[in-house]
Amino acid sequence: AQTVTQSQPEMSVQEAETVTLSCTYDTSESDYYLFWYKQPPSRQMILVIRQEAYKQQNATENRFSVNFQKAAKSFSLKISDSQLGDAAMYFCASLIGGISSGSARQLTFGSGTQLTVLP
Amino acid sequence: NAGVTQTPKFRILKIGQSMTLQCTQDMNHNYMYWYRQDPGMGLKLIYYSVGAGITDKGEVPNGYNVSRSTTEDFPLRLELAAPSQTSVYFCASSYRDRGTYGYTFGSGTRLTVV
Numbered sequence: 436a437q438t439v440t441q442s443q444p445e446m447s448v449q450e451a452e453t454v455t456l457s458c459t460y461d462t463s464e465s466d467y468y469l470f471w472y473k474q475p476p477s478r479q480m481i482l483v484i485r486q487e488a489y490k491q492q493n494a495t496e497n498r499f500s501v502n503f504q505k506a507a508k509s510f511s512l513k514i515s516d517s518q519l520g521d522a523a524m525y526f527c528a529s530l531i532g533g534i535s536s537g538s539a540r541q542l543t544f545g546s547g548t549q550l551t552v553l554p
Numbered sequence: 555n556a557g558v559t560q561t562p563k564f565r566i567l568k569i570g571q572s573m574t575l576q577c578t579q580d581m582n583h584n585y586m587y588w589y590r591q592d593p594g595m596g597l598k599l600i601y602y603s604v605g606a607g608i609t610d611k612g613e614v615p616n617g618y619n620v621s622r623s624t625t626e627d628f629p630l631r632l633e634l635a636a637p638s639q640t641s642v643y644f645c646a647s648s649y650r651d652r653g654t655y656g657y658t659f660g661s662g663t664r665l666t667v668v
Contacts, residue, residue: 468654480659526596530653540653544596
């Protein structure tokens with residue numbers, strides 16, 4: 436079974452500062468995708484950023500970027516210029532499986548990191 | 555474009571009762587999923603479907619059943635509700651890419667079994 440580990444149950448950051456959320460994953464596959472999802476109090480799961488394992492370049496989406504260390508199986512999320520609206524639970528997730536299998540691959544989630552943004 | 559719609563948003567069940575959580579998507583997605591999220595935890599896969607008429611078990615299928623008679627609908631059935639099924643349930647879908655661009659999630663159903 437695939438595992439995704441988020442070792443920081445809670446984090447806080449001052450508004451306008453930068454924060455990094457950690458995530459490690461476990462797989463022996465070479466073809467996989469990694470995601471960060473944001474879950475605000477509304478419960479809606481919102482995709483923040485995705486990374487393809489075969490790409491060495493780290494993904495970026497505006498103020499959000501990742502540090503993808505494939506050998507270490509690490510996938511951290513950096514939020515720059517934090518805003519009050521960034522406060523949420525953040526989930527790291529992996530999508531793993533051979534593309535030739537034709538079967539459905541399922542997202543496996545970590546336990547989440549609750550981010551608080553301090554004004 | 556509504557995306558993934560789940561009903562109801564909230565429900566309280568008594569132990570032993572049954573109910574069906576509804577999920578429908580209007581994006582013509584082949585793949586659909588049901589997850590549960592326990593307090594302070596990540597999401598765990600209950601069942602998934604790769605197309606109409608095809609379903610398979612996920613990580614935590616016990617106590618649940620699903621069916622997929624159409625591409626749009628993927629209801630989750632709880633038989634003989636138990637307190638351990640108190641959770642938030644999410645339905646999700648993805649296209650033929652099998653989720654490589656992420657899933658689209660519904661807004662969840664909060665279920666309490668008392």
